[in-house]
Amino acid sequence: MLRKTLIAAVLMTLAAASPAAADSIAYIDKGDIWIASPDGARKVQVTHSGGYFNVSQADNGTLAALVGGEKLQTLSRDGKVLAEFLTPISDGAPVSGPVNKFHGPFNPQISPDGTKVAYEYFNDSYDTAPGCSETTVPPCFAYKQSQGVLVSDTTGFTPFEKYGLMTGWIWPQWIDNNTLLRSDPSLSPNDDAVITPLNGANDNWFYDGNMGLGVSNVELSRDLQTVVGVAGFYDEKLRVYRTTMSPFGAPDWDHAPFTNHENVPVAQQCFELPGTKFTSTSLAPSGTGLVYGTKDGLYVSAIGADCALSPTLLAAGATSPDWGPADVPAPQSETAPPVTVAPTATKAPTLTLRKKKLSLTATLTTGEPGKATLTATLKGRKTTKQLTIGSSGKGKVTFKLRRHGKVTVKAQFKGAKVSAKLTL
Numbered sequence: 001m002l003r004k005t006l007i008a009a010v011l012m013t014l015a016a017a018s019p020a021a022a023d024s025i026a027y028i029d030k031g032d033i034w035i036a037s038p039d040g041a042r043k044v045q046v047t048h049s050g051g052y053f054n055v056s057q058a059d060n061g062t063l064a065a066l067v068g069g070e071k072l073q074t075l076s077r078d079g080k081v082l083a084e085f086l087t088p089i090s091d092g093a094p095v096s097g098p099v100n101k102f103h104g105p106f107n108p109q110i111s112p113d114g115t116k117v118a119y120e121y122f123n124d125s126y127d128t129a130p131g132c133s134e135t136t137v138p139p140c141f142a143y144k145q146s147q148g149v150l151v152s153d154t155t156g157f158t159p160f161e162k163y164g165l166m167t168g169w170i171w172p173q174w175i176d177n178n179t180l181l182r183s184d185p186s187l188s189p190n191d192d193a194v195i196t197p198l199n200g201a202n203d204n205w206f207y208d209g210n211m212g213l214g215v216s217n218v219e220l221s222r223d224l225q226t227v228v229g230v231a232g233f234y235d236e237k238l239r240v241y242r243t244t245m246s247p248f249g250a251p252d253w254d255h256a257p258f259t260n261h262e263n264v265p266v267a268q269q270c271f272e273l274p275g276t277k278f279t280s281t282s283l284a285p286s287g288t289g290l291v292y293g294t295k296d297g298l299y300v301s302a303i304g305a306d307c308a309l310s311p312t313l314l315a316a317g318a319t320s321p322d323w324g325p326a327d328v329p330a331p332q333s334e335t336a337p338p339v340t341v342a343p344t345a346t347k348a349p350t351l352t353l354r355k356k357k358l359s360l361t362a363t364l365t366t367g368e369p370g371k372a373t374l375t376a377t378l379k380g381r382k383t384t385k386q387l388t389i390g391s392s393g394k395g396k397v398t399f400k401l402r403r404h405g406k407v408t409v410k411a412q413f414k415g416a417k418v419s420a421k422l423t424l
Contacts, residue, residue, distance in 0.1 A: 022327035026057045029318040042328045046079045054320045058114030061326035074154045077329040085156045089121045098126035098141045109172045118151045118172035147186050164199040184216035189255035193218040207253040221287030227267045230278045238278045240307040241267035270307035282323040291321040345414040353422040359400045367393040372413040
């Protein structure tokens with residue numbers, strides 16, 4: 001009873017805390033896209049074909065998703081595919097050996113206005129190492145892996161030059177339609193998160209010096225007041241922060257050792273939820289709610305005035321949550337199963353009977369091939385036979401009745417019926 005009361009209280013808090021009652025959470029469950037209300041009361045399955053890996057949603061509800069074949073899709077909320085396209089780093093399946101290779105796209109995030117989608121990439125490169133050459137035995141190379149974010153229009157393939165190559169940090173989140181927040185740098189020491197305008201330079205923004213392990217999956221609320229991120233050796237800490245100043249123009253963190261510079265945190269940790277490995281986060285547009293993923297599924301929670309979280313399970317086994325301001329779509333009407341229409345005869349068949357002693361031969365003329373059923377009735381006793389009619393459009397069948405009397409023969413062919421009578 002206590003657990004039920006607690007869950008009810010949390011859901012009531014969520015509803016009260018979020019001014020946009022029409023909010024929804026898009027996610028992936030068993031390879032398909034679903035959309036749910038934050039309290040879990042309404043859940044609608046958007047796709048039914050499987051093969052989806054990540055999803056995000058624009059303010060108007062347009063969806064962006066990753067599908068097989070290194071392709072991105074945009075979809076309407078009723079599951080209609082609006083566009084499907086490759087990216088500049090969609091270079092096929094991995095190959096072995098020292099071959100420069102891209103991996104991606106991953107984690108597509110659609111812009112609030114639905115016109116652009118940001119996605120992650122990784123790159124393996126092999127360069128000639130000092131003391132090595134093409135003739136060295138065995139061959140040796142200097143291996144390097146890099147990472148970053150690219151942006152595409154949601155209407156189709158977009159060259160990387162259009163919006164710029166954003167290296168170093170991944171986990172893209174749109175602050176507005178032309179600015180990205182990115183986190184989890186590839187090199188250390190570095191800021192945990194940077195602000196990157198399209199075709200612009202990085203603005204170092206956020207660093208958490210607590211244990212110095214780095215914070216990934218950083219998200220900033222639209223009112224620029226709440227920050228969430230995942231920290232720890234094994235991503236086992238979910239942290240909530242409150243900003244101490246505007247992120248734009250905030251002072252940079254000095255990572256030099258033994259610096260005399262006084263570093264001022266741009267956000268202060270106010271809550272930490274320890275537990276299992278956290279895989280994803282997404283803030284409510286209002287900043288008063290949070291959905292996050294673990295190996296067990298997706299959990300949703302209000303963010304209290306003291307930053308505390310009281311999570312409840314939203315979708316067991318689900319992944320890739322994205323909280324947006326669009327409402328949950330109406331449930332799709334179930335498609336009626338296809339109706340099998342039986343073939344009909346192109347013209348009425350004819351039936352003739354011919355007797356020989358205590359048997360009779362029925363000749364059915366249809367004018368077209370097919371299968372027919374003939375039934376002979378004599379004194380209440382029925383005998384049924386199947387007849388296959390070939391290309392001649394005519395077939396015969398013999399009934400051995402072994403008694404005298406009035407016989408009625410009925411034939412059925414492609415929905416058409418005909419009968420004839422004969423006295424033996």
